[in-house]
Amino acid sequence: MGFVDEYNMSMLTDLYELTMCASYFEHKKLGQATFDLFIRRLPPNRSYFLFAGLEQVLLFLEKMRFTEEHIKYLKSLGFKDDFLDYLRLFRFSGDVWAIPEGTVVFPNEPLIRVTAPIIEAQLIETFLLNTINLQTTIATKAARVVYAARGRPVIEFGLRREHGTDAGMKVARASYIAGCSGTSNVLAGMVYGMPVFGTMAHSFVMFFSNELESFRAFAKTFPDKSTLLIDTFDNIAGALNAIKVAKELERQGFKLRGVRIDSGDLVAISREVRRLLNENGLDYVQIFASGDLDEYRIDELLNKGAKIDAFGVGTKMGTSADRPYVDIIYKLCEKADDKGEFVPIMKLSEGKATLPGRKQVYRFTDEGGNFVKDVIALEGEKVGGEPLLVKVMEKGRVIYNLPSLEDIRKRALDNVARLPDKYKRLQKAAKYPVRLSPKLRRLIKELSEKLRETEGAVAGSS
């Protein structure tokens, strides 16, 4: 649940969804259709995706309505009255299958499968893509950062550079799902119940007469949970001031929680600061590092022997800076014919072919529970493995027990743990095998031949 989810987002859509639907309506094309939401390919430096964002999709589908304000605006755009009357009564009435949030997934696997009257299935497209794209992009990036940190806590710190208010919330949520230990975002803490963390800024140090005074002031306010930022002037001088304050706290029966380094050579500085802390009997004081971090940088720091206990990761994770999107699409895969029988459909463009028919994804594991391969099959086809898509919505009502954020996070940690290391390397990871089932391959062959015969026609197997 999130604060913006309270909104009716029916109009946050591309105009073409509405123009297509107006035309469907005019031509009485009201039959059922099935769409798959999936990611077309792996971006460079990604070897899997961590699926997130389903909860917001389901809340959207239940709440989607067109108000009189919306109708008035659409009329001003030239939409006709009978279609607007249809929109006034609009309720999403479809069935939805989806892979649970926190599942490791791969290209071409249907993540959400929607079966509904064509107008309903089409009108929801933009919001579904917007929501799943962001959270899955971020959860995937954050899972890599958490993996690079090798068990050390990672705090999501990127609110100031994330893309707006809704992204601030969804990034905090998706990062937490991926294994981050919390966020700096107070509203996310309040709304999602996740842990929040905060230290201090350089301005705080500079607002006092000197650094030591600022440290003492902060420690007085938060004697049992202060992390002192030591790099405003000089990291080593800052560390010595922090040690003074830590000793003063000890005399009052408190413990300094940590020091934060935000600039400079983090390897050398962290090692020297660790030595100074330990020399002064402050082994318990944590070294917290931040400043332009991502999975590549964290991996490098740890490889070089940095003595860092926890990481604050901001902009590069919160915007997924090296790849701020995934190639997520929503494609028609079957439609009902005039008799109401479902007919599989596929698109045959070069490099953009789609998988026809109503499908299920099966995951195969070894005796240790590790992921071995996936098979995309036609629904009902017996191929073995564990089916990943579950029914989450029936006739427009959520019939799925929405898991708590903690449970989604547990699932994600378990899923990533069960994905063998060779598929998780930060660079040049092995390619996880995703196969197509025999029946699906046969159907594709049939439809391809048919399409090639009747170029310009839509392939249907009936």
Place this chain on the structure above:
Amino acid sequence: MGFVDEYNMSMLTDLYELTMCASYFEHKKLGQATFDLFIRRLPPNRSYFLFAGLEQVLLFLEKMRFTEEHIKYLKSLGFKDDFLDYLRLFRFSGDVWAIPEGTVVFPNEPLIRVTAPIIEAQLIETFLLNTINLQTTIATKAARVVYAARGRPVIEFGLRREHGTDAGMKVARASYIAGCSGTSNVLAGMVYGMPVFGTMAHSFVMFFSNELESFRAFAKTFPDKSTLLIDTFDNIAGALNAIKVAKELERQGFKLRGVRIDSGDLVAISREVRRLLNENGLDYVQIFASGDLDEYRIDELLNKGAKIDAFGVGTKMGTSADRPYVDIIYKLCEKADDKGEFVPIMKLSEGKATLPGRKQVYRFTDEGGNFVKDVIALEGEKVGGEPLLVKVMEKGRVIYNLPSLEDIRKRALDNVARLPDKYKRLQKAAKYPVRLSPKLRRLIKELSEKLRETEGAVAGSS
């Protein structure tokens, strides 16, 4: 004004803003301070920024409140009652100077300058950065795309891959400011009054028995404004079908608006489609291109002689994919001493030094009105040129006539036009000169010497 601006976003902040303020409060540090919001450096492949997002900042500052729900949550985090009582009565009461939206700006120039009691000035930091970062990043990217299109319309098409709902709105707004002709985002059209555009998707074509039938259906619904997507099966066959429909429309007294190409070799296809259209007397039918476009690709297409009349640009502009953020920061530059006199402050870290004191930015133009150079000076210093920062808020009230979106867009187009071409090249642009005034340079020298003498101390000139 936007739909999410209605929200009270006081809690969308980093926890450290609140912990620092709790400590200021406890230590009765309630004096005034001035902060500059600015961008530290130019990212690769950017030579200027287009400033956007001020309106949302001012609305936020006027609305910022802490509700009982917020207070209850903050109490659960351990904040003390007297500070929470202070927050209950919180109103932003400061003065704000800012550069108008739609202005071309450069690194180190104060974009927003806030003078307020330290707690107020600190608590607003995160939201200001979040809002200005997103809109300025996108407006800057979009200005480049519009420039690359050489006068051809660019439509913002990225809602499905933008980062959440708020980004969907703010990206549409910022892209329009930068000169895009409109958006696909219906809600942005409704809320901001900007033009909306839409064509059709592949699923529409595939839902009918064949492409021609789908084109006829769409043209029947929108006889005077259809743009037909011709690449579902084959661009040339699709163009021939579109020509049939265009001719049918002509017989009914209508004109086909355009065809859209979304894949394939856009240079060759657009040239061939243009030829086919013209051969059939359809010179007026526009060719609209989309599919993975950005400024580099558009420039390349036009250099190679593509016959494209308008561009739909999505993901790469809507996420500013090659650089999804700017290095935007908010730094203390002066504080009031015990007597209430303002004392300039600077930070002296390597590569992260800040400019002390209360500043103004002056822009110099040549006789043709073209931008020649900027000078960052101390407030009140006479250096010539036109001052860019204007007072927008006094004692917490907006005293600035918020310009309409159209006026902001006009300012942006005028500003970008007045920036000489050498500073606008898509790659390897010349560096626009931004100088520091004599007094500012003298102050920096004084404070640097003082800081070096008393390392660990904050530099103040009094």
